[in-house]
Amino acid sequence: MWTSIAKFIIKNRTLLIIFLVISTAFMGYQMRNLEMSYDYTAVVPVNDPEMVYFRDFKKTFGEDANIIAIGLQDSALYELKNFQHLQEFTKGLSEIPGIANVTALPGLQYLAKDSAQKKLYPEKIFKKQPSSQAELDSLLRFVNQLQFYKDQIINSENGATGILVSIDKTILNSPKRLPLTKAMMELGDKFSAQTGVKLHYAGVPFVRSVMSTKVKKELQLFLILSVVVTIVTIFAFFKAWDAVIGCTLAVMVVLLWTVGTMGLFGYKINLLTALLPAIIIVMTVPTCIYLLNKYHQEYVEHGDKTQALIRTIAKLGLAAFMINATTAAGFIGSVFTDVAILEEFGIVAGINVFVAFFICLVVIPIFFSYMPAPNEKKLRYLYSKPVNSALTWVDKRINTHPNWIYGITIVATLLSFWGIYQIKAVSYMVDDLPEDSDVVQDLRFFERNFQGIMPLEIVINTGEKRGVFKLKNLEKIEEFEQILSGHHNITKPVSVVEFLKAARQAYYNNNPEFYGLPTKMDRNFVLLYLKNMLGKSSTKDTSNIGSRLINSFVDSTGQYVRISMKIADLGSYSMDTTLSNMIRPAIEKTFASTKLKANVTGTTVLFAKGNAYLNDSLASSLITAFVVIVLMIGVLFLNLRVVIISLIPNFVALLITGGLMGFMGIALKPSTSLIFSISFGIIVDSSIHYLAHYRQEIFYKKIAIKQAVSDTLMETGPSIIYTSIILFVGFVIFVWSSFGGTKSLGILMSASMLISMVTNLTLLPTLLNSFDTGKVSKDETYMLEDFDNFYLEHEDEEIDLNRIAIRKINPID
Numbered sequence: 178m179w180t181s182i183a184k185f186i187i188k189n190r191t192l193l194i195i196f197l198v199i200s201t202a203f204m205g206y207q208m209r210n211l212e213m214s215y216d217y218t219a220v221v222p223v224n225d226p227e228m229v230y231f232r233d234f235k236k237t238f239g240e241d242a243n244i245i246a247i248g249l250q251d252s253a254l255y256e257l258k259n260f261q262h263l264q265e266f267t268k269g270l271s272e273i274p275g276i277a278n279v280t281a282l283p284g285l286q287y288l289a290k291d292s293a294q295k296k297l298y299p300e301k302i303f304k305k306q307p308s309s310q311a312e313l314d315s316l317l318r319f320v321n322q323l324q325f326y327k328d329q330i331i332n333s334e335n336g337a338t339g340i341l342v343s344i345d346k347t348i349l350n351s352p353k354r355l356p357l358t359k360a361m362m363e364l365g366d367k368f369s370a371q372t373g374v375k376l377h378y379a380g381v382p383f384v385r386s387v388m389s390t391k392v393k394k395e396l397q398l399f400l401i402l403s404v405v406v407t408i409v410t411i412f413a414f415f416k417a418w419d420a421v422i423g424c425t426l427a428v429m430v431v432l433l434w435t436v437g438t439m440g441l442f443g444y445k446i447n448l449l450t451a452l453l454p455a456i457i458i459v460m461t462v463p464t465c466i467y468l469l470n471k472y473h474q475e476y477v478e479h480g481d482k483t484q485a486l487i488r489t490i491a492k493l494g495l496a497a498f499m500i501n502a503t504t505a506a507g508f509i510g511s512v513f514t515d516v517a518i519l520e521e522f523g524i525v526a527g528i529n530v531f532v533a534f535f536i537c538l539v540v541i542p543i544f545f546s547y548m549p550a551p552n553e554k555k556l557r558y559l560y561s562k563p564v565n566s567a568l569t570w571v572d573k574r575i576n577t578h579p580n581w582i583y584g585i586t587i588v589a590t591l592l593s594f595w596g597i598y599q600i601k602a603v604s605y606m607v608d609d610l611p612e613d614s615d616v617v618q619d620l621r622f623f624e625r626n627f628q629g630i631m632p633l634e635i636v637i638n639t640g641e642k643r644g645v646f647k648l649k650n651l652e653k654i655e656e657f658e659q660i661l662s663g664h665h666n667i668t669k670p671v672s673v674v675e676f677l678k679a680a681r682q683a684y685y686n687n688n689p690e691f692y693g694l695p696t697k698m699d700r701n702f703v704l705l706y707l708k709n710m711l712g713k714s715s716t717k718d719t720s721n722i723g724s725r726l727i728n729s730f731v732d733s734t735g736q737y738v739r740i741s742m743k744i745a746d747l748g749s750y751s752m753d754t755t756l757s758n759m760i761r762p763a764i765e766k767t768f769a770s771t772k773l774k775a776n777v778t779g780t781t782v783l784f785a786k787g788n789a790y791l792n793d794s795l796a797s798s799l800i801t802a803f804v805v806i807v808l809m810i811g812v813l814f815l816n817l818r819v820v821i822i823s824l825i826p827n828f829v830a831l832l833i834t835g836g837l838m839g840f841m842g843i844a845l846k847p848s849t850s851l852i853f854s855i856s857f858g859i860i861v862d863s864s865i866h867y868l869a870h871y872r873q874e875i876f877y878k879k880i881a882i883k884q885a886v887s888d889t890l891m892e893t894g895p896s897i898i899y900t901s902i903i904l905f906v907g908f909v910i911f912v913w914s915s916f917g918g919t920k921s922l923g924i925l926m927s928a929s930m931l932i933s934m935v936t937n938l939t940l941l942p943t944l945l946n947s948f949d950t951g952k953v954s955k956d957e958t959y960m961l962e963d964f965d966n967f968y969l970e971h972e973d974e975e976i977d978l979n980r981i982a983i984r985k986i987n988p989i990d
Contacts, residue, residue: 183490183542187483190543197539201430204437211436213352213389214445221787222516231778234636237732238739241632242780243277243344245358247365248377248622250337255317257310259372264306266368267340273364275348275357281340282330287323288683288710296709297683324692325679328627328669337626344382358386377619379630381780384607387616392451395914399455402910404428407462410903414466417555419548424465427540431461434536435529444521448609449851452911452919453525459907460504460859461533463900464497468541470896473556482550486542494538496869499813500862501534503806507858510802511851516790519798522851568894568938572887575942582943586829586936593836600839603750604788604846606631606781609916620746628668629745634779635760636739640772643735645673646704650773651694657767657775658740664759666745673730673738680707744781749788752781788846802854806861814868822944823864826936830860834929843921852925859904860933863897867941875951882951886942894938901934 186193221228235241253259264283271279289300302320307313320326321333331338342361348354365376404425411424435457444450471493475485508530511523575582610616623630639650651674658670669675678692684703685691695703711727730739747755756777764775810820831853843849870893874885908930911923 179494180487180491182494183487186490186539186542187487187546190546193539193543197430197536201433204441205433207437207440208433210440210443212445213393214447214450221783221790225786227778227786228783230776231780231783234634234739234778237737238634238636238729240346240349241634241741241778242381243346243349244630244632245342245344245361245378245380245383246623246630247340247342247361248337248379248619248626249340249374250332250335250622250626251372251374252336253372254338254374255313255336257307257313259374260313261306262368262371264303266364269364270340270342270361273357273360275345275353276342276361277345278343279340280330280343282320282338285320285323285326285330287319287687288679290683290686290706294709295706297680297706298710319687322687322689323679324682324689325675329671332626335626339623339627342380349382354382354386355390358383377622378616379619379623381606381632384616384620388448388609391610391915392446392448395916395919396446396451396454398913399452399910400432400458402913403455403458403907406906406910407458410462410906411466414899414903415469415555415558417551419545420469420555423541423544423548424462424469426544427465427537428458428461430536430540431457431529431533434532435525438525438528438532442521442524444525447518448916448918449518449522450525452922453522453529455910456526456908457529457533459904460530461537462907463903464501464533464537465541466899466903467497467500467896468493468537469545470559470899472541472545473551473559476551477556477559480550483546486546490538490542496866497534497538499809499865501530503809503861503865504858505530506805506809507802507855509805510798510800510854510858513801514790514793514797516787519851523798564895564898565891567898568891571894571938572890572942575886575890575939575946576883579943579946582939586940589836590829590832593832596836596839597832598839600835600843600845601750602788602845603748604844605748606746606784609846609918611915611917614915623743624666624745627743628666629743631744631746631781632779633667633742633744633781634739634777635742635764636737636776636778637768638774638776639736639738640774641736645731645735645738648695648697648700650771651677653767653771653773654738654740655694657763660763660767661740661742661760664755666747666755668743670740670742671730672740673727674740676727676730677703677707749785752785753789756782756785798851798854799857802857806858810861810865813865814872818949819868819872822941822948823861823868825944826940827857827861827864827933829940830929830933830936831857833932834925837928838921838925841921841924843925846918849918849921849925852922852929856926856929856933860929860937863901863933863937864941866897867893867937871945882949883946885951886945890938890942897934897937901930904930 223229249263254263260283263281267279267281267283270276270281271284283303285302286299287302288297291298302316307316320331327333329339330341344354344357348357362378365378368374369376407425407428408421411421412418415421432454435454439446439450439453468489472485472489475488475492476482479485505527508523508526511519512527514520514523607617607620620630637654639645639647644650654672655674658672658674661667662669674694677694681695681699681703682688682692684699684706730741731737744752744755760777764777768775807820807824810823811817814820814823834856835853838849838852867889871885871889874880874888875882878885880888905927908923908926911919911926914920914923
């Protein structure tokens with residue numbers, strides 16, 4: 178079959194070039210549909226009950242993660258001139274298109290009492306710019322009396338203050354958020370230049386904007402690095418520019434197909450899919466080198482360029498297909514998870530690994546059919562003495578000291594189990610950014626001064642319409658809020674309860690001692706003043722603090738009330754512990770004897786749950802990849818003993834990689850959870866390559882096992898070494914990422930390539946010497962005849978070179 182395919186490719190090269198150009202142009206055209214993703218928490222499946230509840234929450238109460246917070250802590254801020262600049266700064270923020278509301282010290286409102294009309298009304302504290310320091314100090318003292326804002330906008334202990342900027346929901350998850358964030362920071366830079374006060378930015382929208390910008394830059398960086406690595410690696414290997422041009426041409430075609438596939442399927446570029454183009458390039462280069470290396474070997478054997486190209490396809494067709502199939506299986510394992518970003522990653526990668534195989538199988542032979550035959554200089558690399566000397570040394574150790582190899586393997590495996598035990602499945606909302614980055618340091622500012630900035634929501638169902646306004650229900654909600662306030666990583670809750678407390682304080686002329694829920698004694702008076710304030714239509718007035726709070730924290734029926742808090746970026750593990758051991762028990766304790774039902778939700782809660790899905794996804798993707806790859810090996814060898822032997826070196830390599838992960842303190846997260854299934858799909862190729870050649874040696878040459886093991890090591894060892902080094906260099910580029918997860922992926926993937934090279938060149942041959950029987954069934958040879966380097970000379974009779982319209986070019990001396 179592969180001989181026929183080889184003849185078809187060479188005979189129809191013009192037609193295939195036209196098809197390739199048209200199809201690649203089509204895929205390149207699909208790149209116009211590519212968009213950046215601005216949501217990095219899409220890990221929980223859309224049909225998950227908590228995700229469904231969260232969507233319903235947003236329909237009722239709006240977005241929970243639409244706040245960009247700006248923090249300031251400097252006594253100079255409260256100097257008259259600097260405060261005036263702060264007023265100008267906050268006014269400028271409110272004028273930026275896409276900003277819905279700005280809550281800041283200069284624009285704070287309070288509830289004033291109108292005894293004549295028996296109502297409360299919102300009044301600005303700073304009606305105009307203070308004209309003197311004395312006037313400013315007086316107004317600031319008044320602000321400190323308003324308990325509603327205490328530790329929300331102003332830290333009562335050190336004077337730190339925050340500016341809360343609400344982003345319009347139409348802007349929130351769109352590309353327009355980036356220029357909005359840029360405009361905010363430009364105003365902030367101007368303010369800092371005027372006052373010398375440093376600003377700290379935080380909040381989910383801001384973090385996502387920063388990460389989106391970084392992802393876009395790193396996509397470009399890794400594309401450039403991967404192409405440069407391709408060129409350098411190929412030139413270092415072959416020392417020939419035609420090899421560089423041919424392989425680079427194939428790589429660029431594959432690159433367009435990869436990015437085009439993402440556009441065709443409508444997938445957005447996120448932290449994971451941004452790595453795909455570079456990863457596929459890395460996976461394509463070994464296939465190119467594999468084909469080109471075989472072409473040169475064939476040419477050395479008989480000196481006919483056309484026959485060498487045809488034999489290359491015929492001999493390596495099945496081998497290259499199987500290698501790419503096992504690699505694709507490692508990626509496709511993630512398709513069978515419930516995590517959308519992993520599914521998209523697996524689909525695009527799995528498809529394009531096969532695309533890379535077909536493109537290389539077509540582009541490399543066709544390109545070199547037009548090139549002059551290789552001369553002696555271009556073939557010199559085939560006789561590398563350092564590699565052959567190293568393999569000879571390894572072969573001697575395998576035959577003379579097998580127990581040392583087993584001993585080292587056992588010790589390394591036991592240490593690896595210890596390392597794996599230390600792996601933690603934990604991720605933080607900003608842990609992919611370096612700890613010393615401005616984003617992380619600004620987040621720490623809010624955690625120190627305001628307990629946190631990540632959104633946490635609780636919705637309480639009172640069980641009846643207007644049940645929110647019953648005093649007994651409000652008292653229970655207040656009791657619950659006081660429990661939450663005792664947690665040092667949770668901000669003071671904001672809800673209708675706090676608003677009613679502020680209303681009572683206002684009724685008593687804003688005396689701080691009266692900040693509390695209305696009592697039976699004053700309830701009717703306070704509620705009357707409040708009712709007259711809100712009226713029937715004023716709830717639509719977004720400039721009114723009371724209207725905004727009622728709309729945002731009570732549903733239209735008055736049955737559901739929202740408690741909104743901010744929490745520190747505790748990490749998925751600690752967050753889950755906080756929910757399970759503190760918040761949910763508090764709900765049970767407070768509301769057990771009532772009709773009230775409470776549910777915890779919010780972006781932060783969904784983020785924590787997403788990490789649990791990632792753990793399950795890791796297991797399922799690895800199991801899926803394992804089953805598919807084992808079936809492939811089983812079909813190829815039809816020998817259970819050989820299948821088991823082929824898996825052991827690769828399992829050992831994965832265990833050692835996992836041990837390194839634990840010892841290095843690398844946690845499981847979206848970017849690192851894929852390492853094991855992808856690595857397994859790649860590293861098993863070396864075992865297949867080695868075993869296929871070994872079984873051919875046993876069956877056709879009828880030689881002893883030890884001799885077959887040694888011969889196979891010397892013949893397949895160079896390609897295993899070269900391929901592993903190429904993959905190592907390709908994956909190590911991710912170490913230059915500014916994202917911790919991507920950097921960890923680069924470290925562990927490149928390490929696994931070298932570890933598997935060692936296990937497949939030492940442990941695998943040793944296992945064959947110790948446990949293989951040397952028996953090969955006739956059924957097994959059907960696949961092996963077409964696999965790897967074995968080739969029957971009579972098959973040349975099927976190739977009628979006179980019918981192939983390629984002019985034979987004599988080799989260059």
